[in-house]
Amino acid sequence: MGLNKQGSKPTGYTGKIIGRLMNKLHTTLYVKYFKNDLPPDNSIILDIGCGGGKFIKFLSDTNDTYKLFGLDHSPEMVVLSKKVNRQAILKKQVTIIQGSVTAIPVKNNIDLATAFETVQFWTDIDESFSEIVRLLKRGGSFLIINRYPSDGSKWWRIAKIKSDREYITKLEKAGFSEITVDFDFKKGWIVVKATK
Ligand SMILES: C[S@@+](CC[C@H](N)C(=O)[O-])C[C@H]1O[C@@H](n2cnc3c(N)ncnc32)[C@H](O)[C@@H]1O
Structure with missing residues (x-):
């Protein structure tokens, strides 16, 4: 199974290794983004494509x-996320769910939905963005942090959304507003924020 397939759904022994690697390498990036701008107390947060759950x-x-809710369609990632979050799951602070972004089985109104390094793999972007709008509270936020591969590169060919303009158009179509795009976070990456 190639890197694209493993990225879109980490599977088997290799998938487990990839999940652990992502926990190490990716989370440092997100923490850097969040540590000075944390969500307020009592926020309900859903991490879509949560991978290893770190x-x-x-x-x-x-x-x-x-x-906190974590959603991933890979059974291996759900097992790893549950392991990583065992204590908080026991305290009922965290729930890890196996499922697809097109049908998210969460009843709560979400304050913040995050999608890190995952949007590029979603097969139906329009349906997925509409599902996220459905789950968010009015005024709730959707935050995407993703690689932004250069035109024509291998990852650009894989990516389901290929430009900042396309992010904006599709988010607006789904019903989001106040959309901001930031390329300064890290070279070769895009940060997109949208509000319901
Ligand atoms: C490259 S990994 C990123 C994982 C984690 N967000 C991180 O940054 O470390 C992409 C994750 O998105 C999940 N994923 C991809 N498409 C999905 C979908 N349609 N529904 C739910 N999860 C999905 C994959 O199973 C995988 O765990």
Whole structure:
């Protein structure tokens, strides 16, 4: 199974290794983004495509008033996320769910939905963005942090959204507003924020 397939759905023994690697390498980036601008107390946060679950662990370690959900369609990532978040799951602060972004089985109104390094793999972007709008509270936020590969590169060919303009158009179509795009966070990456 190639890197694209493993990235889109980490599977088997290799998938487990990839999950652990992502927990190490990616989470440092997200923590850097969040540490000066944390969500307020009692926020309900959903991490879509949560992979190995380390970002959720960072949030539960940071603030025990957060209610946290992690969603991933890979059974291997769900097992790893549950392991990584065992204590907070026992305290009922964290729930890890196996499922697709096109049908998210969460009843709560979400304050913040995050999608890190995952949007590029979603097969139906329009349906996925509409599902996120459905789950968010009015005024709730959707935060995407993703690689932004250069035109024509291998990852650009894989990416389901290929430009900042396309992010904006699709988010607006789904019903989001106040959309901001930032390229300064890290070279070769894009940060997109949108409000319901
Ligand atoms: C490259 S990994 C990133 C994981 C984690 N967000 C991180 O940055 O470390 C992409 C994750 O998104 C998940 N994923 C991809 N498409 C998905 C979908 N349609 N629904 C739910 N999860 C999905 C994959 O299973 C994988 O765990």
